[in-house]
Structure formats: C-alpha cells, structure tokens
Amino acid sequence: MRFTIVIILAFLIGAAVFAEIGQTERRLLRADPDALTADPDLRRFAVRRGQPLFLVHCAVCHGAAGAGDRIKGVPDLTDGDWLYGGGRVADIERIIEYGIRFRHPKTWSLAVMPAYGQPQPNPADPNIHPLAPGQIDDLIEFLLRQQGREANAAAASRGAALYAGDAGCYDCHALDAKGDAAIGAPNLTDAVSLYGDGSREALFLSIAQGRQGVCPAWIMTLSAAGIRETAFYVYSISHREGFHAD
Ligand code: HEC
Ligand code: HEC
CATH class of the missing domain: 1.10.760.10 (Cytochrome c-like domain)
Structure with a gap:
C-alpha cells in the first residue's frame, strides 16, 4: 500500500x-x-x-x-x-x-569559394577563370599584407590588382577583403581562420581547391x-x- x-x-x-x-x-x-x-x-x-x-x-x-x-x-x-x-x-x-x-x-x-586552381570550365562557376600558381601566390602576399603580416611588397601589389580585377575576389569578399556576412564570405583580413592555420600553404589550398563547408539542418x-x-x-x-x- x-x-x-x-x-x-x-x-x-x-x-x-x-x-x-x-x-x-x-x-x-x-x-x-x-x-x-x-x-x-x-x-x-x-x-x-x-x-x-x-x-x-x-x-x-x-x-x-x-x-x-x-x-x-x-x-x-x-x-x-x-x-x-x-x-x-x-x-x-x-x-x-x-x-x-x-x-x-x-x-x-548563396556562394561557394571557387576552385581557382582548376582548369576551365570551372564546375562551381563558369565565369571563374583559373589562376596560375604564381598568381595565387601574389594574391596570398596581398592577403598577408591586408592582415598586417610580413609580405613581399611587389607580389602584394600584383595580388591587389588581381584581387580587385580579373580574379574577381572582391565580388564576394568585398573590396577591402573584410568579407560579406550576407553570403557567408569570410573576412580575409582578420586573424580568424576557418580553414587551416592561416599559413601561406593553407591559403593556397583554399584558393586553388575551393571550399564549401556544410552544416546540417536541424529542423527535421x-x-x-x-x-x-x-x-x-x-x-x-x-x-x-x-x-x-x-
Ligand atoms: C563566388 C564568391 C567567392 C569568390 C569570387 C571568392 N571567394 Fe573566397 N570564399 C567564398 C566563400 C563563400 C568562402 C567560405 C567557404 C566556406 O565557408 O566553406 C570563401 C573562403 C575563402 C578563403 C578561406 C578563408 C578562411 O578563413 O579559411 C580564402 C583564403 C578565400 N576565400 C580567398 C579568396 C580569394 C583570394 C579569391 C579570389 C581569387 C576568392 N576567395 C574569391 C566566396 C568567394
Ligand atoms: C557534420 C558536422 C557539423 C555538425 C554536426 C554541426 N555543424 Fe555547425 N557547422 C559545420 C560547418 C562545417 C560549418 C561551416 C559552414 C561553412 O563553411 O559555411 C558550420 C557552421 C555553423 C554555424 C555558423 C558559424 C558562423 O561562424 O557563422 C553555426 C551557428 C553552427 N554551425 C551551429 C551548429 C549547431 C548548433 C549544431 C548542432 C545542432 C551544428 N552546428 C552541427 C559543421 C557541423
């Protein structure tokens, strides 16, 4: 009981x-x-x-x-x-x-990071023109300069022209490279790195191979x-x- x-x-x-x-x-x-x-x-x-x-x-x-x-x-x-x-x-x-x-x-x-090291046509975006490894290196020097890190000055200037010109990076990451939170394009000028440790090698991989991270949906x-x-x-x-x- x-x-x-x-x-x-x-x-x-x-x-x-x-x-x-x-x-x-x-x-x-x-x-x-x-x-x-x-x-x-x-x-x-x-x-x-x-x-x-x-x-x-x-x-x-x-x-x-x-x-x-x-x-x-x-x-x-x-x-x-x-x-x-x-x-x-x-x-x-x-x-x-x-x-x-x-x-x-x-x-x-709304956007993926295109693979610039790939030959045309680029499956991610036919408007993306491939870059030669030397051009990618120039872009990296430009990004390092934007981050206030040590960079090769001549290469960085060439990279700046590519960034705001033919390579079209500005289109997603903005002209000042501070990114665009409306489309998930990261700020490339800060110390926060999504992929890798921010080294030249890690930056090279992102630019050459492209990136498209996935987070699952939980609504189901x-x-x-x-x-x-x-x-x-x-x-x-x-x-x-x-x-x-x-
Ligand atoms: C079509 C839009 C678009 C273009 C054009 C573009 N990006 Fe991206 N980029 C992105 C997106 C979106 C991401 C984030 C991908 C992810 O979250 O997986 C990214 C990621 C990156 C990363 C990795 C950043 C990190 O924190 O690890 C680097 C570096 C980068 N982009 C550099 C460049 C450079 C240099 C160019 C020009 C050659 C360029 N991007 C052109 C959209 C773009
Ligand atoms: C399978 C791996 C995986 C799982 C599980 C996962 N995520 Fe993610 N999440 C990611 C990845 C990868 C990204 C980055 C996507 C990109 O590159 O844009 C992300 C991005 C995010 C972001 C955006 C961060 C930012 O900086 O804007 C948030 C918030 C988030 N996840 C929350 C969650 C939460 C909460 C859960 C659990 C309910 C979860 N995620 C489960 C892989 C995962």
Missing part, C-alpha cells in the same frame, strides 16, 4: 515538472529571442537545456566546447566572429534550423523549442562576458 502511494506521488511530481517545462518552453517560443536581458530566468532555462542538446548533436563537429576544427573547416563558435549574420540569437537559430549548403530549400547557400531533428534552446546556448558561449548559465 505504502509502495503504491510512493509510486503515485513520484508520478504526480514527474508530471508536474514536465508540465512546468512545457509551459516554460512555450514562453520561450513566444519571446523575442533577442530581448535577452528582459527575462534572465527564461534565458538561464534555455541555456541549461541547450547545452546537452549541443553535446549530443553539435559537439561531434564543433567540439564539446564549441571551439571548432580548423583542419575540417568547422568554425569556432566562441570567437564572436560569424560567417553569416551578426551572431544574434535569431541569426544563430536560422543557421541551426536550415543549415549551410545542406539539402534543405531554405539552407544558407529538433523541436522548435530545442532549436531555440541550442541557439541560446551557442549565444552564451560566444558572449561569455556578462552572460552566464547560472
């Missing part, structure tokens, strides 16, 4: 906790995801629930701490540097929902609340200052 009462009590407590979580998730979905400071309790709730989801679904590529993997071209989610958008919760949420270059009609897929796998919770968690690890889970 006493045992039955314990079971019933445990069930009732479990049901109450479940209902409470469901209610908070509904509040979370109704809230403006970027009005973060308005409701710290809700924010903490989301970050706490987002972390285990991140560990299960995202850590395999982005790493348990979200630091990414430059060998595989997986971005660091903690550095405050964003390929797409400005790192608002809504921006992050959209990436999680539809992915990048993934099999979903709403995925982010995670609930709407789960996606928002994961987005809050990613936001929290990229804004450590003044934003804690507890």
Whole structure:
C-alpha cells in the first residue's frame, strides 16, 4: 500500500515538472529571442537545456566546447566572429534550423569559394577563370599584407590588382577583403581562420581547391523549442562576458 502511494506521488511530481517545462518552453517560443536581458530566468532555462542538446548533436563537429576544427573547416563558435549574420540569437537559430549548403530549400547557400586552381570550365562557376600558381601566390602576399603580416611588397601589389580585377575576389569578399556576412564570405583580413592555420600553404589550398563547408539542418531533428534552446546556448558561449548559465 505504502509502495503504491510512493509510486503515485513520484508520478504526480514527474508530471508536474514536465508540465512546468512545457509551459516554460512555450514562453520561450513566444519571446523575442533577442530581448535577452528582459527575462534572465527564461534565458538561464534555455541555456541549461541547450547545452546537452549541443553535446549530443553539435559537439561531434564543433567540439564539446564549441571551439571548432580548423583542419575540417568547422568554425569556432566562441570567437564572436560569424560567417553569416551578426551572431544574434535569431541569426544563430536560422543557421541551426536550415543549415549551410545542406539539402534543405531554405539552407544558407548563396556562394561557394571557387576552385581557382582548376582548369576551365570551372564546375562551381563558369565565369571563374583559373589562376596560375604564381598568381595565387601574389594574391596570398596581398592577403598577408591586408592582415598586417610580413609580405613581399611587389607580389602584394600584383595580388591587389588581381584581387580587385580579373580574379574577381572582391565580388564576394568585398573590396577591402573584410568579407560579406550576407553570403557567408569570410573576412580575409582578420586573424580568424576557418580553414587551416592561416599559413601561406593553407591559403593556397583554399584558393586553388575551393571550399564549401556544410552544416546540417536541424529542423527535421529538433523541436522548435530545442532549436531555440541550442541557439541560446551557442549565444552564451560566444558572449561569455556578462552572460552566464547560472
Ligand atoms: C557534420 C558536422 C557539423 C555538425 C554536426 C554541426 N555543424 Fe555547425 N557547422 C559545420 C560547418 C562545417 C560549418 C561551416 C559552414 C561553412 O563553411 O559555411 C558550420 C557552421 C555553423 C554555424 C555558423 C558559424 C558562423 O561562424 O557563422 C553555426 C551557428 C553552427 N554551425 C551551429 C551548429 C549547431 C548548433 C549544431 C548542432 C545542432 C551544428 N552546428 C552541427 C559543421 C557541423
Ligand atoms: C563566388 C564568391 C567567392 C569568390 C569570387 C571568392 N571567394 Fe573566397 N570564399 C567564398 C566563400 C563563400 C568562402 C567560405 C567557404 C566556406 O565557408 O566553406 C570563401 C573562403 C575563402 C578563403 C578561406 C578563408 C578562411 O578563413 O579559411 C580564402 C583564403 C578565400 N576565400 C580567398 C579568396 C580569394 C583570394 C579569391 C579570389 C581569387 C576568392 N576567395 C574569391 C566566396 C568567394
């Protein structure tokens, strides 16, 4: 008899906790995801629930701490540097929902990095003309100069002309090489490197072979609340200052 009462009590407590979580998730979905400071309790709730989801679904590529993997071209989610958008919760949420270059009609897929070392016609874009290895080297010296690193001056000037001229790099990465977050073209002037360590060799590979990183879409796998919770968690690890889970 006493045992039955314990079971019933445990069930009732479990049901109450479940209902409470469901209610908070509904509040979370109704809230403006970027009005973060308005409701710290809700924010903490989301970050706490987002972390285990991140560990299960995202850590395999982005790493348990979200630091990414430059060998595989997986971005660091903690550095405050964003390929797409400005790192608002809504921006992050959209990436999680539809992915990048993934099999979903709403995925982010507005540009790929063409392979300039390939002969014509370039499968990625017939308008892209191949570059000779020496021209790619000149472009690299130009990029190093833009980053404030040591570069061969004559080669960098030739590279600058190619960049803003025939090679067409400016079209995606902008004339000042600071990139374009509307199409996922990275800033080439900062110390943040998506592929490799920023060395001449790594830059050469990106330009010669092209790049097209893929992040899966999660709208078929995670609930709407789960996606928002994961987005809050990613936001929290990229804004450590003044934003804690507890
Ligand atoms: C199969 C590996 C893989 C998995 C799993 C994965 N990602 Fe990604 N993610 C990537 C890659 C690669 C990119 C970079 C795409 C590119 O080059 O544009 C990326 C990009 C992103 C970006 C954009 C970062 C920026 O700088 O703009 C966000 C945000 C992101 N992922 C979040 C997530 C979250 C959250 C999950 C789990 C729900 C997840 N990813 C799961 C591989 C993965
Ligand atoms: C059609 C648009 C487009 C053009 C033109 C283009 N890029 Fe890119 N580039 C991209 C995109 C998009 C990425 C990111 C690819 C990814 O996320 O997988 C990229 C990535 C890169 C990277 C890797 C950056 C990193 O952080 O690892 C380098 C280097 C680069 N581009 C240099 C160039 C140079 C030099 C040119 C001209 C010869 C050029 N790009 C032309 C779109 C373009």
